[in-house]
Amino acid sequence: VGTVPVAEGKSVQQTVELLARRLEALGAEKQGTFGVDCETYHTAATLGTQGQTGKLMYVMHNSEYPLSCFALFENGPCLVADANFDTLMVKLKGFFQNAKANKIESRGTRYQYCDFLVKLGTVTMGPSARGISVEVEYCPCVIANDCWNLLMEFMQSFMGSHTPGIPSVFGSKHDSTYSPGDTMVQYMELFNKIRKQQQVPVAGIR
Amino acid sequence: MADGALSPGVNLEAFSQAIAAIQALRSSVTRVFDCLKDGMRNKETLEGREKGFVAAFQESLHSVSRDLGELERLSNLVGKPSENHPLHNSGLLSLDPVQDKTPLYSQLLQAYKWSNKLQYHAGLASGLLNQQSLKRSANQMGVSAKRRPKAQPTTLVLPPQYVDDVISRIDRMFPEMSIQLSRPNGTSAMLLVTLGKVLKVIVVMRSLFIDRTIVKGYSENVYTEDGKLDIWSKSNYQVFQKVTDHATTALLHYQLPQMPDVVVRSFMTWLRSYIKLFQAPCQRCGKFLQDGLPPTWRDFRTLEAFHDTCRQ
Ligand SMILES: [Zn+2]
Numbered sequence: 001v002g003t004v005p006v007a008e009g010k011s012v013q014q015t016v017e018l019l020a021r022r023l024e025a026l027g028a029e030k031q032g033t034f035g036v037d038c039e040t041y042h043t044a045a046t047l048g049t050q051g052q053t054g055k056l057m058y059v060m061h062n063s064e065y066p067l068s069c070f071a072l073f074e075n076g077p078c079l080v081a082d083a084n085f086d087t088l089m090v091k092l093k094g095f096f097q098n099a100k101a102n103k104i105e106s107r108g109t110r111y112q113y114c115d116f117l118v119k120l121g122t123v124t125m126g127p128s129a130r131g132i133s134v135e136v137e138y139c140p141c142v143i144a145n146d147c148w149n150l151l152m153e154f155m156q157s158f159m160g161s162h163t164p165g166i167p168s169v170f171g172s173k174h175d176s177t178y179s180p181g182d183t184m185v186q187y188m189e190l191f192n193k194i195r196k197q198q199q200v201p202v203a204g205i206r
Numbered sequence: 207m208a209d210g211a212l213s214p215g216v217n218l219e220a221f222s223q224a225i226a227a228i229q230a231l232r233s234s235v236t237r238v239f240d241c242l243k244d245g246m247r248n249k250e251t252l253e254g255r256e257k258g259f260v261a262a263f264q265e266s267l268h269s270v271s272r273d274l275g276e277l278e279r280l281s282n283l284v285g286k287p288s289e290n291h292p293l294h295n296s297g298l299l300s301l302d303p304v305q306d307k308t309p310l311y312s313q314l315l316q317a318y319k320w321s322n323k324l325q326y327h328a329g330l331a332s333g334l335l336n337q338q339s340l341k342r343s344a345n346q347m348g349v350s351a352k353r354r355p356k357a358q359p360t361t362l363v364l365p366p367q368y369v370d371d372v373i374s375r376i377d378r379m380f381p382e383m384s385i386q387l388s389r390p391n392g393t394s395a396m397l398l399v400t401l402g403k404v405l406k407v408i409v410v411m412r413s414l415f416i417d418r419t420i421v422k423g424y425s426e427n428v429y430t431e432d433g434k435l436d437i438w439s440k441s442n443y444q445v446f447q448k449v450t451d452h453a454t455t456a457l458l459h460y461q462l463p464q465m466p467d468v469v470v471r472s473f474m475t476w477l478r479s480y481i482k483l484f485q486a487p488c489q490r491c492g493k494f495l496q497d498g499l500p501p502t503w504r505d506f507r508t509l510e511a512f513h514d515t516c517r518q
Contacts, residue, residue, distance in 0.1 A: 027498075114498025115443045138484070140423045140443040143403050147484040150494040157495075177403065 012122055012129040019120055019134070020109065022158040028113035034121065035063045036133075036184075037105035038191050041089070041096040057096060058191075059089060060184050070184040074192070078181040101126065104191045106133040115140050116154060123194055131194045134159065135183070144170050144178045220283035227280050231273040238266045335461060364413045364466075366393055372414060372467045373397065376474050383478055388435070396435050398428060399474070402481045405446060407453070408435055414466035416457050416473060421450040448502040448514065449480065459506050479509040490516035 024030075041057045060070040061083075069085035072078045089096060108121030119135040136155055141147040148166060155163040168189070169182045241262050370387065373395070377385040386398040394417075397409040403424050410418040422428055422441040430436040441447050460472045487494050488501040489510040501511035 115445050116498060140445050141404075141484045142423075142425050143484075146404070149487070150484055150500055153494045154498075175403070 012132060016108070016120060016122055016132055019132070019158060020111075023111050023113070023118060023120070026113055026158060028111040028116075028118060031110045031112045031117075033063075033108065034110045034119045035061075035105060035107045036121070036187050037061050037103065038188060040099040040102035042099055058188050059086070060187065062180065062184060062187075065180050068180070070181060072181075072184060072188050074188075078185055080181055102195070104130075104195065106187070106191075108133075113154075123191070125195065133187070133190060135187075137183075142177045143175055144182070145175070217283050220280055224277060224280040224284055227273060227277040231270065231277055234266060234269040234273050238263070238270060241266050366395070369395055369411070369414055372470060376471055379471075380474065380478050382481055383474070390434055396437070398435060399477065400424070401478065404481055404483050405449070407477060408437055410437055414470060416470065419450065419453045419457065421446045421453055445483070445499055445502060448499060449483070452503055452514075453477065456506065476504060476506060476509065479504045479511075482511070486511040488513045488516050 038058050038060045041059060042055075056074055058072045058074075060072065062068070062070070067083050069081045069083050070078060071081060071085065089098075102125075104123065104125040106121035106123045108119060111118040111120065115138060117135075117137040117139060119133070119137075121133040121135070122129050123131040123133050134155075136151055138147045138151055138154075141150075148170065152163060167186050169185050241259075245259070366389070373385055373387050377383070382402050384400045386400075388396050388398075390396060394413075395411040397407075397411065399407040399409060401407070405424055406422050406426070406428050408420045408422070408428060409416055418437065420437065420440060423443050423446055426441060426443075426446075428436055440450060456473055456476055460469045460476070462469050483502070484500055486501060488496070489512055491513065493513075494500055496513040496515065499513070501513045501516070503512045503514050503517045504510070505512065505517070
C-alpha cells in the first residue's frame with residue numbers, strides 16, 4: 001500500500017478519478033469494490049502500570065477476507081481471527097476501550113490488469129476524506145521481494161513520480177511467503193501516517 | 207471363383223483331371239496300407255502266402271507310382287494362377303461379387319495410397335529433424351553418442367526402474383527443484399516439479415518421453431478433488447498460462463529420439479531458468495513488464511529472459 005499526494009488545488013475525489021482514468025487507459029478492468037477499516041482500542045487504564053501510557057491495539061477488517069478479523073499492535077504481532085472476534089472485543093470492554101473517533105477506513109474500487117490487482121481507495125476518518133490509498137498486488141507471486149521490481153515498474157506506469165518506496169514489511173520477510181496479515185500491517189502504517197499528517201496525502205501496498 | 211475366363215493361365219480341363227488324379231492316388235495309397243495291414247492271410251501253404259502277399263504289395267505300389275506320375279504330368283498342364291495380377295492376391299478381392307455390397311476393395315486401395323504418402327512424408331520429416339538435432343547439449347551428445355553408438359529406437363519400452371533412475375539423478379542435479387514421481391495409471395510416470403517458491407509443473411511422461419506439461423503458480427492447487435494430480439485444468443494466472451505454452455514449445459524443440467534422457471535433462475535445465483521469473487528483466491528491452499506480463503520466454507540455448515514479443 002502506498003499513498004499519492006493530492007495535487008494542489010485538487011480534491012481527493014479528483015485525484016482518485018485521475019488515477020482511475022490512468023488505470024483504465026492501461027487496460028485495467030473494474031472488478032467490484034473493496035473496503036478496509038480500522039478501529040483503535042486503548043488498553044484500559046486499570047491494566048496499565050502507573051505512568052505508562054496504554055498500548056494501542058488496532059482491529060481491522062478487509063473485504064477481501066470477509067471471514068477474518070485482524071488484530072494488530074504497533075510494531076507488534078499480527079493476529080488473524082474469525083470475524084466474530086468483534087463480539088469478543090465488546091465483551092472485553094473492561095480491558096480495551098474503543099476510541100470511536102479514531103475509526104478510519106478506506107473504500108473504493110478494485111481493478112484487475114492481467115495478474116495484477118489494484119485497489120484504489122479513499123481514506124476517510126469520520127466525515128472527511130483524508131487521503132488516497134493504492135494497493136497493488138501481483139497475485140502469481142508468493143514472495144513479495146521477488147516481484148518488487150516488477151511492482152515498481154507497474155506502479156510507475158500509472159502513479160508516475162508518486163510511486164512509493166519499498167514497504168518496511170518486505171525487509172523483514174526475506175524469502176518467506178506473503179500473507180494477508182502483511183497487507184494489513186501496511187494499511188495500519190498507512191492509516192497512522194494519515195492520522196498524524198492531518199493533511200491529505202495519498203497512499204500504496206505490495 | 208477366380209479361374210477360367212478371368213485367368214487365362216489356368217487350364218480348366220487339366221484342373222478337373224488333376225483332381226481326379228489326386229483321388230486315384232489317395233485310393234491307391236490306401237490300398238498299399240490295407241495290403242500291409244491284412245498281411246499274409248487266407249493261403250494254404252506258407253510259400254503260397256508269401257508269394258501272394260509280395261505280388262499284391264508290388265501291384266499296389268506300382269499303381270501308386272503310376273498315379274503319382276499322372277498327377278505330376280497334369281499339374282504342369284494346370285498352369286499357375288494369376289500371378290501377373292498387379293496387386294497380387296489382393297487383386298482377387300476386386301473380382302469378388304460381394305464387393306458390390308461391401309466397399310472393402312476401394313477402402314483397401316485408399317489405405318494403400320495413404321500409407322504410401324505417410325511413408326514419404328515421414329521420410330522428409332526425419333531428414334529435417336536430424337539436421338535440427340539438440341543444439342544446446344552438443345558436447346554431451348558427442349560423449350554419449352560414443353558410449354552408445356546405436357541406441358535402439360524402441361525407447362518406448364524402457365523399464366520403469368531406468369526412468370526412475372534418470373529422474374532421481376535430475377532431481378539431485380538441481381537443489382532448488384524438487385521432483386515427485388508417481389504412477390497413478392500403470393507404467394506411465396507423472397512428475398510434479400516444484401521450482402523454488404515460484405511455480406509448479408505437472409509433467410506427464412510416456413516412458414522417458416514428455417507428453418504434456420502444465421505450469422501453475424506455487425500457491426495454486428495441483429490436485430483434483432479425489433487427490434490425484436490434475437493434468438487437465440490450466441492455471442488461473444495469465445503469466446503461468448503463457449509459461450505453459452512456452453514449455454509445450456520447448457518439448458517440441460528438445461527432440462532427440464535416440465537419447466530421451468538427454469532430452470528430459472535439457473528440458474528440466476531450461477525449466478529451471480524460471481526460478482527468476484519475477485526477478486529477471488527482459489534482455490532486449492530491459493523492462494520487467496510488457497502488457498502486464500513479466501518476461502515469460504527463456505531462450506532455448508542461452509536461457510536468457512525475454513518477453514514473448516521481444517524474443518529472437
Ligand atoms: Zn522485452
